[in-house]
Amino acid sequence: MRLFLALVPPPELRRRFGELADAAHEHCGGRRVADDNLHLTLAFLGEQPKHRAEELADWLSGMHIAPGQWRLDRWGHFTGPGIVWIGGTSETGLIRLRQSLREDLEGLGIDVRPRRFTPHITLLRRVEQPPATSLPEVALDWSYSRAALVLSEPTHRGSRYTPLAWSRA
Template sequence: MRLFLALVPPLDLRERLGALADAAHARCGGRRMPDESLHLTLAFLGEVGDEQASELVDWMCRLAVTPGEWRLDAWGHFRRPGIVWVGGQAPDAALGVLHKRLWDALEEFGLAGRPAHFMPHVTLLRRAKRLDASRLPAPDLVWGYNQLDLVQSTIHDRGSRYVSLARSLES
């Protein structure tokens, strides 16, 4: 099964991110991510066997995440896949520490794939026709987080479907 670790926004923040996605879609076109799919990926694990997935579920249920806040105040894009995202203007040290801590633990499980560079972002659009965000409203959101989800991604004709398999302890 295809898995990743993510921060999932609370409902009120998800709605505000959805409003930004609507504005970006009107300006840039492409495929808008559904509100229920909006998240921050901290570690993409790829295909994981059932036994290892079960071990990860057990680990996730015992994991405590240091609470933090992430300021989303910048638009960005990845040219090649046509992704438009929202994230932070400056690197977020706490998210960087969490990312490193998670990958240190995941490598102990025998998982590989730690990226050379971590760019925290929430993907709002895929296959955008224009990547110019200059006329979009400036984002100014604060995401308070204290939990992490282990998410299964299933690919369908019209995108991916995400299901949380486990959630960390609430800090």
């Protein structure tokens, strides 16, 4: 089972992310990420056996995530994989959350890679040119209080993400 930990935006914010993805797609091309798959990855866990997924679900279900606020206010581009993303400021809480989760996961015997963490929401994949300066301004606030353990399943239309467990609110 291919798993990751993520923050999943509420429906209205996810809809706004989708609108930004549409605008970016018009300018940059590439493959647009489906609205249902828009999220912030906190830790990629890779392939895990079913019993490990159950252990991780129990672990996360008992965890309380400190509420935080993230201001998304900029566009970004990872050249190598051709990813266009939005990210922002006020990342200190996210970085602390990710570090705490990584330490807990390593205690459970799971090595979280990559070690470097750039909080972002991937909107497009396989983009060959960086985002144009004519992209719309980004100014969104995301209040978060729960993390999800998510199953990534490949389909003929791309990956389908299914939350398996949530942290306590």
